[in-house]
Amino acid sequence: MAGFGKARMFPIIKSAYNRVVSGGRVYLIFVCIFGLLLIIGIAAGIHALFIAGSRHAYGTYREVPVAILISTYIFFVVASTGLCLVSSIGHVFGVKDFMPIAKRSVYLSIITILTGFLVIGLEIEHPFRMVLYNIISPNLSSNIWWMGTLYSFALFFLTIEFIFLMKEQKHKKAIIVCLLGVITEVAANTNLGGVFAMMHGRPYWYGPYLPVYFLLSAIITGCAFIIFFFVLSDWINRRAMDQSTKRSLEVVGKLAILILIIIMIFTVWKMLATSVGGQSSIEAMRALIAGPYAFNFWGIEVIGGMIIPFVLLLISRGKNMMIMFVASAFMIFSIFFMRLDLVVVGQIVPLYLELGVNEYSRLHTYTPSLHEILVVLGGIGFCGMAFLLGEKIFNGFQKTESGHVPEKITVVVKEAQEAP
């Protein structure tokens, strides 16, 4: 059986390899650049954790214990939830307009979870202990435990879902697995929001706002990723986008406009509600809108992440893919900073601010270290490389070309010719 399996797998792997190496010079250069970023990022993380010590290598400290690495993790896993949710509208809930984007979206969902795991694996001090004690000593009241566990389950379900999708299987089992993938992704995502929302010592985060916000921003991130990577994939595969995919992206663009409006309303109300909160949350909001994070907030989050994409998506009318691509690039870039601002601003207000003591009278500051930046780039490198390789390995996720059957037929014919 094993021999038979090998015999079946080898030609598939070989043809996938051939597609990768014949992807063109620019394609291969980008694969190498992303691969290099990945290696450098992993090396930087290992050096930080096991040689230099995170206290020396990372920019975090006692008062700001988590920062850009956690926000990068959040960025990627929330994107994963969004990709899973948006794609599920088609293949789980049967909305035909969303069906053509399913395969690539689920693949992107898998690689974004893996990217998140990679980055958090290089953030926490003992990743190996985590694997062991998460299983043998679970704390069921911990949002972090639930988040990690549910994302692991989500990864499992998404992988099975992807296999079903690639095999074009639409039976009941496939639908159930897809549904389980969606449920675990949503549960994991809201638990991630809950990690911050249930920190009652941090008024800026505390409350039911964040889990809902995380879910909404997952959808907008998913939309942005889908538009961005689908347009890119056409360039990589040197194909013109088919009409059904164009229709899908048009609908995804409209969904993005709707969610952007809701997020704008959410943001306005968060600002208004916080402005009448306690001193601590007022100080956090002041830092965000008129303090050290004002440029991030107004320039990147509001203008770059909401207004410009909103206008561009309206102008594109869901038809002009180039404009939609630019809008999605703006959103992705801005959402990265939204996550960073959320994580850091929640910690920069001193815990004893209201006590009026000297030691806790000024806002804490945070600047990412070189190690942290390299780990973030390593995560981006992994995601980019996995996307590029996936495009060739899975042959552009095309229905007629992605199944392995045509490949097998080619091989069989070849062997038959060589036989005499």
Place this chain on the structure above:
Amino acid sequence: MKENPQNGEKQEKVNPEFQLEIERRDFLKIGLVITGVIAGGTVLSLISNVGKSFAPGAYRKKYPYKPHYSMVIRQDRCIDCKRCMEACVSTNRVPGYGWRTTILKREVPDSIDQKWDFIPILCNQCNNPPCVRTCPTKATYKDKTNGIVMMEDKKCIGCKSCMMACPYDARYFNETGSAIDKCDFCFEARLSKGAKNVACSEACPADVRVFGDLSDPGSRVYKLIHQLQKPVWVLREEVGARPNIFYMKG
């Protein structure tokens, strides 16, 4: 009959420990009213902190732990000599980049007597500890016997979520132990070896820190907490962590 301790008809059947709790609560309520009337809103709010710290439902029995370790900090006695910090560092091998206890300084320029207020802080050994709830691997836990929030270093994955969750900035990552470190009321270094007092309290020349068993009516901490002459408060009460470090003056 703990389901309705306020019901006078059933009080005869209440166990003696619970009866004491009810009496103590009533006693505090009387104090709250009297002090509030005499001293006005400021003191009222301070006294009400005590009321809330021991509010009905907070503890089902007298105190949940035996011994129920706690500390009373008599804030105005502190002269910022830092001997408590030195004793803590040497007893618990605290590295230079971290602290288990420290002293905060508040400048009060309008004061007609001393211009500085010194506020010692440490882990509050909360009864509702956010750090314990958030730890994914139970590396930090509330000791079921004495109520101290402990660390089991080998389980700590270094995610630092407990540092984020702690409302009192009482935790840091210790490179030597490769785990989060925090005040354990000197349990590992002293109490578990038979000592009765913690290092910081013992080293304090001004008797600022009074450590003891809050479940023992004969202990100093019990007597300091269960009096009405001087207001007692806790830090960041609004968080709802139900701390076991109490503050008072005098």
